[in-house]
Amino acid sequence: MEKAWWKESVVYQIYPRSFMDSNGDGIGDLRGIISKLDYLKELGIDVIWLSPVYKSPNDDNGYDISDYQNIMDEFGTMEDFDELLQGAHDRGLKIVMDLVVNHSSDEHAWFAESRKSKDNPYRDYYIWKPGKDGELPTNWGSVFGGSAWQYDEATDEYYLHLFSKKQPDLNWENKKVRQEVYEMMTWWLDKGIDGFRMDVINFISKDNSYPDGEVHGDNKYGDGSKYFMNGPRIHEFLQEMNKEVLSKYDVMTVGEMPGVNAEQGKLYTGTERNELNMVFQFEHVDVGNGPGGKWTPQPWNLTELKGILAKWQYGLAEDGWNSLYWNNHDQPRAVSRFGNDKEYYEKSAKMLATCLHMMKGTPYIYQGEEIGMTNVAFESIDDYRDLEILNMYNEAVNELGKDPNEVMQAIYKRGRDNARTPVQWDDTENAGFTTGTPWINVNPNYKEINAEKVLQDSNSIFHYYKKLIQLRKENEIVVYGKFDLIYEDSEQVFAYTRTLGDEKWLVVCSFADESVNFELPDHLSYKEAECVIGNYEDAPQKIDSFELKPYQALVYKLN
Known part of the structure; x- marks a missing residue:
């Protein structure tokens, strides 16, 4: 396995609108991010992925770009951006920009x-x-x-427009469009940024015969995804992009790719393929989707979740590379979705962090995850800002006559605004995010959950993340070790080993809210088991058979 800095990094995603407001207009901005660079340095991350900060009418929170080489007024100026880039680089942090080139704004x-x-x-x-x-x-x-x-x-x-009607799709069949995109990318890379996260990049090649899509359930429209996801010329376009631009710089690239499977993932990220470093796949965050997708959420089971993550771990084991994430700006908060944000709030947040960061791949932390931010349940639909939520609510309630309460329950579970409430910095008004009126309400639990509080507590979720990041920096096995799943049929325990040369680590994570018995599989032997990290005070010394507490996470070095 070839070594690379982006394999050894931990990435922190900033959604600028909700991160930190410096001027009291209620909207996060670049100077707000600058003011928190020391906080990020303290956490120990290596790379900041910045969601779009380009000029935009803001129909889809900046993913509708009207000028790719300019900064959105609400976020500041290009001088602010340059200062942010310099400030990050001075602290040894890299910055990866969002590249949104499947579509532009209709105001471009x-x-x-x-x-x-x-x-x-x-x-x-x-x-x-x-x-x-x-x-x-x-x-x-x-x-x-x-x-x-x-x-x-x-x-x-x-x-x-595969997204909002204010986001017309660019025609990648036109060579001039591709050249314009490559020139713009080069301009940013020459400015000194460290790479790109590419928005729905596997949508850029369409089937030019434009067939109708299949109609599912009570949908009015057809599903055209098989004609625009992973389309006929996608690899050709990405290889051209790599040749024209990316190959000339030592940068990190990650492609957001809905509908991609592990076999395709290998094609996009294989070393000899000269396309991208890694992809964001969606299979694991689609668990629990019902017949109407995420808006008809159903209980999910651990075997399915493990099966998907393991499939990607094995699929890209020899060639290619994984991105590891539980949540982002489009997904609900991890602790509310996969953990227990009530009785075992702190334990399950730490367990999820352990489970993810010990796998093979580059881990991504979404802003607020490191302090344990949770989903929000606003009483009224009027408190929501996300276009996707508002469109869905309107269609479900006003056109299809569904029960508004049921629709709200689905929003509480899976809506994107769960991730977009302002970062909770302290227990002062508006969680210290702004001195003005925030663009979207702060989660009311900010008095209990905030950065100031967790920074002062050495046993907090924040300090636990810090320790996990440190382990990755100090132990090559965490980055490059081989992954093997054990107990794939358990609905309560997610356990696996990492192996590098003679070294072996065991990772055991409980997803259960009661105690579970854990037996070490026969094929694993040890003279001494040294606990590297765990989310409870004490860890069993003898690990042949022991009781795993609710949401307990344990990592052992087997000597």
Whole structure:
């Protein structure tokens, strides 16, 4: 396995709007991030992944970009960005930017030109189609609800938007579009950034025959995903991007790829393939999806979760590389989803951290995860800000007549705004996030859960994360060791070993809220078991057979 700095790193994701507000307008900004660089240095992370900070009308919280080489007014200026980059580099931290090039904003200069006329030189920068027999060009539904096609009167045609209608899809078949993207990427890399997290990058190649998608359940629209996910020219485009841009710099790349499996993951990240370093897959965060996807949540089971994570661990064991994450700006809070945020709140938060950080791959921490932030349950739909939530609620309640309470329960469990409430810095008003009115309400539990409190407590979740990060830095086995799952059929225990040369570590994590008996498998022998980290005060010395407490996590070095 080739060594690389990005394999040995721990990444911290910042969602700037909710991180820290420096000027009292209620919106997090670049100067707010600058003010917290020492906090991140203290945690021990290596890389900051910055969600989009580019100029944007903010229809989808900055994932609709109107100018790729400019900063959103609410976030500050390019001078602020340069200062942030310098401040991070001075502390030995790297910065990875979000690259959003499946689509732009409809307020981007290219689109303003594109929609003017059919023979405009920019027409072909986007995907335009005439209607079919008085109907839409295809029956595809948008990821955010409604049709994926928007009619534009000026030229009597439709443009494709897989997300919001203010996010028209770029036409990657057009070489000029690709060149524009590569030039923009080069501009940022020359500025000194350390890589890209690429938003829905496996959507950029579409099946050019544009067939209708299958209609599922009571959906009005068809599922076109097999015609735009991992499309016909995706590898060609990524290899071209690598050749034209990425190969010229020592940077980290991670592709967000819904609908990707481990076999495809190997193609995207294989060393000889010259595409990307790693991908974000979604299989494990889709556990518990019901017939209506995440909005019909169902109980999930541990064997399914383990099976998916192990499949990726084995799939990319020899070639390629995994990203490890429980949550991000699009997912509910890890401790509320996979742990127990009530009785075993702190124990389960630490257990989840252990389980993830001890696997093979690059771990990602989402802002607030290190202090144990939880999901939120706002009473009214009016308190929510996420376009996806609002569209879904409107469709479910107003069009399909579903019970508003049931719909709200699904939002509490799986809505994206769970991750977007402001970071809880202290117990002062608005959790110390802003002196103004926050753009979205703070989670009311900020008096109990906040950074100031956990920094002062050496047994806190924050200090536990710090220790896990330190272990990764000091022990090559955590980065490069071989992963092997044990007890794959257990619905209560997630256990595995890591092996590097003669060294072997055992990781045992309980996902149960009662005590469970653990027996060491016969094929594992040891003279002495040294506990490296655990989330309870005491750890059994003899590990042939012992009682695992609720949500207990233990890591042993087997000598």
